[in-house]
Amino acid sequence: MTREKLYLYDTTLRDGQQTQGVQFSTEEKQQIAQTLDALGVDYIEGGWPGANPTDSAFFDAAPKTRARFTAFGMTKRAGRSAENDDVLAAVMNAGTDSMCLVGKTHDFHVTTALGITLAENTENIRASIAYIAAQGREALFDAEHFFDGYKANPEYATEAVLAAYSAGARWVVLCDTNGGTLPEEIGAITRAVIDAGIPGDRLGIHTHNDTANAVAGSLAAVDAGARQIQGTLNGLGERCGNANLITLIPILMLKSPYAERFEIGVSKDALRGLTAASRQLDDILNRVPTKQAPFVGASAFAHKAGLHASAILKDPSTYEHIDPDLVGNARVIPMSNQAGQSNLRRRLSEAGLSVEAGNLALVRILDRIKEREAEGYTYDSAQASFELLAREELGQMPAFFEVKRYKVTVERRKNKRNQMVSLSEAIVVVKVDGEKKLSVSESIDAEGRDRGPVNALWTALAKDLGRYGDAVADMRLVDFKVRITGGGTEAVTRVIIDSEDAQGRRWSTVGVSANLVDASFDALLDAVNWKLLREGAVARA
Ligand SMILES: CC(=O)SCCNC(=O)CCNC(=O)[C@H](O)C(C)(C)COP(=O)(O)OP(=O)(O)OC[C@H]1O[C@@H](n2cnc3c(N)ncnc32)[C@H](O)[C@@H]1OP(=O)(O)O
Ligand SMILES: CC(=O)C(=O)O
Structure with missing residues (x-):
């Protein structure tokens, strides 16, 4: 017909x-x-x-x-x-x-x-x-x-x-x-x-x-x-x-x-991108996705009641009106580490990581994601951070550099024209190839305006990354979203950073902490590490 x-x-x-x-x-x-x-x-x-x-x-x-x-x-x-x-x-x-x-x-x-x-x-x-x-x-x-x-x-x-x-x-x-x-x-x-x-x-x-x-x-x-x-x-x-x-x-x-x-x-293929499309919009609007949204919500295929969960394991159609995979969503069965493995494998393959079914690393990755999501992280849109986490569990994440310490200060003071202005400064100490490097940076734009503490941190970090400096030279931060979220028992800050490079790549990373600057730095480090991976950087043993 x-x-x-x-x-x-x-x-x-x-x-x-x-x-x-x-x-x-x-x-x-x-x-x-x-x-x-x-x-x-x-x-x-x-x-x-x-x-x-x-x-x-x-x-x-x-x-x-x-x-x-x-x-x-x-x-x-x-x-x-x-x-x-x-x-x-x-x-x-x-x-x-x-x-x-x-x-x-x-x-x-x-x-x-x-x-x-x-x-x-x-x-x-x-x-x-x-x-x-x-x-x-x-x-x-x-x-x-x-x-x-x-x-x-x-x-x-x-x-x-x-x-x-x-x-x-x-x-x-x-x-x-x-x-x-x-x-x-x-x-x-x-x-x-x-x-x-x-x-x-x-x-x-x-x-x-x-x-x-x-x-x-x-x-x-x-x-x-x-x-x-x-x-x-x-x-x-x-x-x-x-x-x-x-x-x-x-x-x-x-x-x-x-x-x-x-x-x-x-197309059927595009339909699988539905959940991602919905969450991308929430991400742009800095909104928390509606858990109970039909088809795409995180709870749309979550089976909590014992009777449901037990039947679902025998045949998912017992309590699901469609296969969640059709719309790019995932089944959630609390207590079951098997839940979500096919979805996870698909996301890994989007990141270029091929992991065979049954590999125990899949269980570890799922566990870590669950733990981290309970702390306030979200990996729906922060695909780059997701990839780094997975690589760590798969033993495929090089240690390019180590951050020894960092410090940021924000000062409000009067300038020569008696106007209140702010100035952000950052110090970052990293160890690259066994050598310690200390960089100091102020964050000021072409008009002399303060661009804030996160920008100061970024410029200090990028200032001297030793032999990795060239690989991150064309990278810039293009968006920065902050949300206060209830992670565990206390409110924490979640920061999502979008970065871009001259090759038109755009990637998102996430950081979480009770402290806004820490959360930002966390996301920043993921952004730099992801860029180094894409540039094919090799860490020295
Ligand atoms: C049902 C909907 O959602 S339709 C979409 C509605 N969206 C918007 O209104 C957002 C964008 N709108 C705007 O920015 C402005 O309204 C503009 C630029 C289009 C017009 O601005 P202004 O010329 O300042 O007019 P203003 O917004 O004050 O009033 C609308 C005018 O259009 C007239 N008008 C309204 N609908 C129509 C229409 N379908 N056909 C002709 N004229 C219309 C109104 O009578 C009013 O005219 P008046 O000022 O002579 O009384
Ligand atoms: C045109 C339109 O948005 C409406 O009538 O609702």
Whole structure:
């Protein structure tokens, strides 16, 4: 049986950025776009060009993606032509092949929020979509408040979406903007729109999670005939969030009747990257991953009750609705050292380490990871630290150098202009090839500003690493995340450092301590050791 194509439209970088407390940098947007592209979504909505400097900069250096990279904006305002609307012009000038414009479809919003007549609004929608289509570009129309609008005035809501469709919109996306419509009603109204003349393969669904039904509402629209789903990674989005693609993707690929009826752009291989994609986003946002997140949470396949754990060991399907491996997650069975070995072997092989099944080192690695995670470490994203830990247990970790001691001071004092300034200084003593080396460094940028104690430590460490100096010369620290976490009985500080080198490699390392500077130094040492490994450095016996 041929399966029908179902399109996935990701709006993490636009509606996801409307989440309280979320503001992606341009680099973070680039990183997320690459992850989405690797996952296999069909559209990546990058943001609203012209609305803020970050979005504009992101579109200026738009990533090259296989997915259709889409700019978001709104329909032209009344009293001016589409050609002369400056907000629309900024969206058009972003130069993307696809553009998604939001427009009003609820009569109350037209008269109250916009203060124009219904006819004027319909004309704004028509003219804006026609303007995009006339340039041979793909137009999408986000029908804002469509379901509430349809309930209040079905004739007008239908007129508004038909205007977009007739003007050439490739997709008309029905939005449950306030998130209050329940799945059954979403299905019925979607069917009514199809009956009114817009075919299902031109209809999309955009739901919000205000009643925790965004995923169910999206599926109801698909059941009714819609063929595009809009959503976000981890369900980010305005207020309670959008439909969670991290939940929807495995449902569409693994659950009946969707798996049999539909084809989406995500391959089975890419599906295995789902857990990593979800955790990468949490990492970027410096959020603790939700343990109970369906499919990807650390508890999604954790079996605590004795009855469960015992049956699971006989056959995992006794208490699991899918094999966790399919989504890149791992089974957790407390007390069983066998748990998670296949997952561990896969992670090791990603680090270039091939370890045969049954090797006792696997048990030791798992034990150490568990111990360290109890202390506050996390290895989900800190792949470089994970590799170093594994190498130690496998006897494959060279001792390049030894840190004998270090010291950091931070001083606040008045400068000549009577301004309070800070100055960080570090001293690091290392032993390389039997020889002690003492380096002192201040951390000051080109404008004379203090770059902080961790930077001072890094520059002191890198200053004299003897014959390893050249190998780390092109390395720089690009991100630094701090989180206070409950490790054991006391709160500890976890630091994750992202480093980069001139060859475009980027790696993450983790350090934990009750002391912020110690935790940072711990992560820093891992970063340097990983770089030395990659450079093929050889330690002298
Ligand atoms: C449902 C959604 O989530 S849609 C996405 C919403 N996202 C955002 O709002 C974030 C980005 N937005 C922005 O940065 C700004 O709102 C901008 C740059 C787009 C516009 O800024 P401003 O010109 O200062 O307008 P402001 O934000 O104050 O108000 C929006 C204006 O657009 C009008 N408007 C709102 N929706 C539409 C629409 N679909 N079509 C035409 N005009 C619209 C409003 O009536 C208002 O006009 P007014 O100032 O003449 O009353
Ligand atoms: C367009 C959009 O984000 C909404 O209506 O919710």
